Amino acid sequence: MPEFEWQFTLVLLTNGIMIGLMYALIALGFVLIYKATDAINFAQGEFVMFAGFIAAGSAEILGAPFWLSAMFAIIGMIALGFGLERVVLRPLIGRPVIAVVMATIGLAAVLRGAATMAFGAGTRAVVMPVSDEPLELGPVMLPPVQLVGAGVSLVFLAAFTWFFLKSRTGIAMRAVADSQQVSMAMGINVRRYFALAWAMAGIVSALGGVVWGTMLGVDNQLALVGLKVFPVVILGGLDSIMGAVIGGLIVGIVENFAAGYLDPYVGGGTKDFAPYVLMIIVLMIRPEGIFGRRRIERV
């Protein structure tokens, strides 16, 4: 048995934190929609993938520089968010939750197919204009791409937290999530807020698509990062931004530790399911997640 290697642990930990923050960014898109409209968006991963395709495609076809292709991705995803809300989700307002869930699953398949049709099945690159040279901090090597990704995540998570707690629009959005009927009686145009939530999720997905696309390359497989959203939001709480951050960090760290400590013994693969094991345990102990709102029961 080798002695405890704290350097190795430190590397796993920092990597976990970086990846975790980037998971949190994607989970944020999911949380925004759930918070405002009570809909569970199973197409979150496909949103990210689609954004990646827009960014990679615009760079390749139009020769757009990185920042411009990122802008294209953001604008494209806002338009997609508005459009989908109008065409697919709005007719389902007031229907059972299962209808919305099924619609988003269908949407996921459509988006995957549409992206392949439009962009082909090959893997494309999103090239972020930062050096490939990792930053060395003692034993820890940090790729600049991850640093940028984690930084973008932090900025947006903080911005959205402020938005929901302090701005009037954010408070109105939470009111809509609390009760649609009462919100209408307060003069709140509920449909407009639904559309806004989907557009905001579009922005977040676009950023996620650019960041993850840079790291993994853009193809159909990129949508799979969306699957990681579920352990993240279940751990943190479906409707909590803070929960998305904490859940993301936990999933990132658990994944890396599993890969570092368990894989050598069992021959690999634990990284992919360890977060789900954790998710199932949390569901049994605390179904609303760490930060999820509990139903207020008055006696």
Next chain:
Amino acid sequence: MLALNNVEVVYDGVILVLKGVSLNAEEGQITTLLGANGAGKTTTLKAISGLLHTERGQVTKGSVELDGERLDRLQPFDVVKRGVAQVFEGRRVFENLSVEENLIAGAHSRRNYADVRAGIDRVYASFPVLKERRHVSAGYLSGGEQQMLVIGRALMSDPKVILLDEPSLGLAPMVIDEIFGVIRRLKDEQNITVLLVEQNAALALDIADHGYVMENGRIVLEGPAESLRQNSDIKEFYLGLNEAGTRRSYRDTKNYRRRKRWLS
């Protein structure tokens, strides 16, 4: 000021709930709408505020007018902008929002943030207890505090007309007194027109200037509150008094049942 003319409401395209209701709420007065469960009182309020749309209800005949302007084809948020605020039955606070956030959400139709602040201060002046609990999640307030909050929240849109649905429901007598004191002050000090739906007829007729009685989706009786209080049918069926004005013993109810005169 607020007028319903022969309003018919149909739910789900087939269920006729209001069968030609006409009523008038005069400016700066408290008008009460009395009736038993299922008479159509809440539906009447929803026909005014436009919330019928959310429940697959529809005004199929007649009109709702505020100062001559049609309200019955507007979306709920536009009705609020015209100056009509509805307070729901059952203290429907935004549970997960703090008291102050509830008030801010209530002021959604106002553009200017300074107006919102001023409105919040006014509400706190009327209900000091809300100021003490401003950062508490509204779901954790007591019943009386929640009722104060929903009334305060409705006032945040600076309404000309406020629709109150059963503000006394499930509250202690002392709290009810406080709430009704506030309603009276709304009328006296801010000249707000109030349409009050109540099951507690004694309470409502005490505070109101004018009253309507509803049964089965129709208005069956109307008049100044004073004359309704004297009406022997109202005494019998809504106030629980006999013709002599004394409390009736339930021992007698089996032997004699008065027939409502408006049914004849």
